[in-house]
Amino acid sequence: MLERRLEPLWRRRRPAVMGIINVTPDSFSDGGRLPSPEAAVAFGLRLRDEGADILDVGGESTRPGAEEVPVDVELSRVIPVIEKLRREDKGVLLSVDTSKPEVAAAALAAGADMVNDVTAGGAPGMLEAVAGAGAGVVLMHMRGTPRTMQLDTQYTEIVAEVHSFLGARAAAAVAAGVAPQRVWLDPGIGFGKDVEGNLRLLAAAGDLAALGHPIVVGASRKSFIGALTGAGVADRLPGSLAALVAVAAVERVVVRVHDVAATVQFLVTLAALRGVA
Ligand code: HH2
Numbered sequence: 001m002l003e004r005r006l007e008p009l010w011r012r013r014r015p016a017v018m019g020i021i022n023v024t025p026d027s028f029s030d031g032g033r034l035p036s037p038e039a040a041v042a043f044g045l046r047l048r049d050e051g052a053d054i055l056d057v058g059g060e061s062t063r064p065g066a067e068e069v070p071v072d073v074e075l076s077r078v079i080p081v082i083e084k085l086r087r088e089d090k091g092v093l094l095s096v097d098t099s100k101p102e103v104a105a106a107a108l109a110a111g112a113d114m115v116n117d118v119t120a121g122g123a124p125g126m127l128e129a130v131a132g133a134g135a136g137v138v139l140m141h142m143r144g145t146p147r148t149m150q151l152d153t154q155y156t157e158i159v160a161e162v163h164s165f166l167g168a169r170a171a172a173a174v175a176a177g178v179a180p181q182r183v184w185l186d187p188g189i190g191f192g193k194d195v196e197g198n199l200r201l202l203a204a205a206g207d208l209a210a211l212g213h214p215i216v217v218g219a220s221r222k223s224f225i226g227a228l229t230g231a232g233v234a235d236r237l238p239g240s241l242a243a244l245v246a247v248a249a250v251e252r253v254v255v256r257v258h259d260v261a262a263t264v265q266f267l268v269t270l271a272a273l274r275g276v277a
Contacts, residue, residue: 002113002136003181005093009053010214014271015244015253018095018216019044019052019260023077028063029221029233029258037080044085048092051264054114056256057081057107058097062118062191064223066146074103079110086111095138101125108133114182116216116256118142118191120169121176131177138184138216139169143192153194159204162187167211184254186216189243190223198224205247218256219243220263241266249274 059077
């Protein structure tokens with residue numbers, strides 16, 4: 001059962017780490033690096049060995065301006081990777097990063113444990129597919145679609161608005177039959193937000209946790225770090241770690257990252273420091 005596998009992660013008193021496996025030609029920081037399922041599986045096993053608790057396999061880029069990928073293309077990218085990863089490692093938690101119910105259902109049948117949905121279960125049938133498989137779901141806030149999300153980044157009260165959206169989507173997931181502890185919430189850093197909005201949401205991760213669900217935060221290499229520091233995508237690791245300082249103090253948090261080994265080292269050291277403070 002999912003809860004039994006998650007319990008040891010929550011007991012560690014530091015965030016769990018979700019390692020990103022992008023099987024896409026066009027992801028914003030690492031597109032095209034994994035040209036075959038074998039390369040993606042080898043990369044995933046390396047992330048696991050570096051300390052990733054969850055491996056997140058995605059076959060469609062959600063970078064600003066990205067075009068949608070047809071279902072058959074997305075299936076052909078992610079399903080072989082999930083099948084092979086599950087064959088290689090029976091225990092590692094696997095999520096599929098998709099907004100399409102057909103892809104989610106196939107990935108869950110192939111051995112994935114969770115669906116990571118940047119549209120918060122918006123497509124008809126998505127939440128039912130998750131509930132039917134006894135899986136978990138990450139519900140993320142985004143304004144509009146990846147094509148349109150950066151056109152309007154103004155909010156009256158960004159934290160209240162994002163948290164109330166996520167509360168409503170969590171209620172919808174529970175109503176569809178997903179157990180509350182299998183519903184994780186994500187403020188969607190970089191998805192239709194400006195620099196200040198992203199910082200406010202990172203600082204307010206503890207308030208989001210007050211809704212009673214585990215939290216996911218993805219700040220890794222995102223453009224607000226570039227805007228703050230001038231660093232190019234490949235040079236944003238220090239900013240990606242700094243972005244997690246407030247998040248790391250919250251219970252039952254998962255951080256979604258590209259650089260697993262460095263993030264684990266950072267989180268373990270931070271937790272040790274907090275332990276004596
Ligand atoms: N960010 C990205 C993709 N999926 N899922 C969640 N839950 N939270 C996030 O912040 C998030 C996400 C974007 O990052 P990446 O996967 O590296 O790039 P791309 O979407 O271009 O593949």
